[in-house]
Amino acid sequence: MTRLLLTAFIGLLGAVCAGAQDWPSFRGDAGLTGVSTSTLPANPDLVWSYAAGGAIYGAAAIADGTVFVGSVDHGLHAVDFQDGQFRWRYDAGEALNASPTYADGAVYVGDELGVFHAVDAVTGQMKWTFTTEGEIASPANVADGRVVFGSYDQFLYCLDARDGSEIWRVETDNYVHAGPAIYGGAAYVSGCDGFLRAVDLVDGTENQGINLGAYCIASAAILDGRAYVGTYANQVLGIDLATEATVWGYIHPVRQFPFYASAAVTSDIVVVAGRDKIVHGLDPATGDPLWTHSAGAKVDSSPVIVGGRAFFGTDGGVGRAVDLATGDPTWQYETGSAMAAPPAVAGGRLVIGSGSGTLYCFGGK
Numbered sequence: 158m159t160r161l162l163l164t165a166f167i168g169l170l171g172a173v174c175a176g177a178q179d180w181p182s183f184r185g186d187a188g189l190t191g192v193s194t195s196t197l198p199a200n201p202d203l204v205w206s207y208a209a210g211g212a213i214y215g216a217a218a219i220a221d222g223t224v225f226v227g228s229v230d231h232g233l234h235a236v237d238f239q240d241g242q243f244r245w246r247y248d249a250g251e252a253l254n255a256s257p258t259y260a261d262g263a264v265y266v267g268d269e270l271g272v273f274h275a276v277d278a279v280t281g282q283m284k285w286t287f288t289t290e291g292e293i294a295s296p297a298n299v300a301d302g303r304v305v306f307g308s309y310d311q312f313l314y315c316l317d318a319r320d321g322s323e324i325w326r327v328e329t330d331n332y333v334h335a336g337p338a339i340y341g342g343a344a345y346v347s348g349c350d351g352f353l354r355a356v357d358l359v360d361g362t363e364n365q366g367i368n369l370g371a372y373c374i375a376s377a378a379i380l381d382g383r384a385y386v387g388t389y390a391n392q393v394l395g396i397d398l399a400t401e402a403t404v405w406g407y408i409h410p411v412r413q414f415p416f417y418a419s420a421a422v423t424s425d426i427v428v429v430a431g432r433d434k435i436v437h438g439l440d441p442a443t444g445d446p447l448w449t450h451s452a453g454a455k456v457d458s459s460p461v462i463v464g465g466r467a468f469f470g471t472d473g474g475v476g477r478a479v480d481l482a483t484g485d486p487t488w489q490y491e492t493g494s495a496m497a498a499p500p501a502v503a504g505g506r507l508v509i510g511s512g513s514g515t516l517y518c519f520g521g522k
Contacts, residue, residue: 267293307333387416470496
């Protein structure tokens with residue numbers, strides 16, 4: 158396959174959303190849009206809960222009837238999607254703060270000391286590991302047998318999914334906390350160095366370095382040639398990737414706090430949650446606010462759009478849904494423990510972890 162065809166093929170993969178029965182990665186699809194094609198009941202009930210041995214900060218991955226989630230108890234846990242029963246636990250040896258990613262029968266996740274793990278999704282046995290020089294909080298993204306993720310050692314890595322061998326690495330100027338989005342044959346990663354970098358998936362060439370103007374923890378969501386990302390300068394940006402221009406920047410007129418959570422994006426709305434205790438609904442074309450919702454506590458949980466609602470967790474221990482048209486609350490569930498983990502939605506169910514180490518599954522009875 159020629160390099161041109163391979164690049165086009167990877168770009169096509171990056172545009173494909175996960176099926177309604179799966180949520181294989183942090184934001185559900187390669188572009189990190191945070192949109193589920195599944196449906197949820199008007200008032201989801203608690204279907205099951207599972208107790209991990211420590212806090213859960215990452216999103217679960219859902220694939221092939223199994224839920225995979227990491228915990229600070231050093232474990233990658235696999236539980237049955239239908240009833241929450243334990244299947245296996247892989248001991249990574251260190252805390253797992255990153256969201257795991259499922260692809261082609263393997264689960265990928267990095268740990269707090271900088272080791273990246275590939276685990277067999279059926280048996281829970283290690284396939285291979287790769288060692289970096291810093292913590293890995295970045296969720297991985299996978300396309301065409303290539304696994305891409307960032308590390309606090311300031312590098313973005315691309316590994317061969319088969320054996321963990323390094324294909325390329327790209328150095329940045331600070332930690333890489335965010336997960337890379339895959340779009341148009343490139344990996345786009347927002348960095349703590351204040352740049353959104355576009356790196357060719359085939360050879361690791363850095364094609365773009367777009368100045369975000371501030372430290373950035375959140376991952377960029379990419380849809381239809383635009384990237385949407387919140388920064389630690391209390392701003393949400395809409396960026397045209399072709400021109401590398403910031404089309405708009407949104408700052409709340411009163412409450413100005415950093416954005417840690419990643420945005421959820423459709424052609425009609427950008428939903429982004431902040432440490433200002435507000436969830437913001439923005440016009441993707443202009444950045445103008447469509448509505449704001451007072452969450453009552455900071456929201457580090459990246460919202461997920463399901464039908465006409467957005468779901469998220471709060472630091473106050475509440476799982477909540479708001480109407481996309483108005484921002485009004487439509488459902489909530491109180492757990493009593495902070496919920497920084499993003500939701501995962503597939504197969505008519507929502508799965509989300511909490512600081513107490515409990516994994517909750519909501520859906521129809």
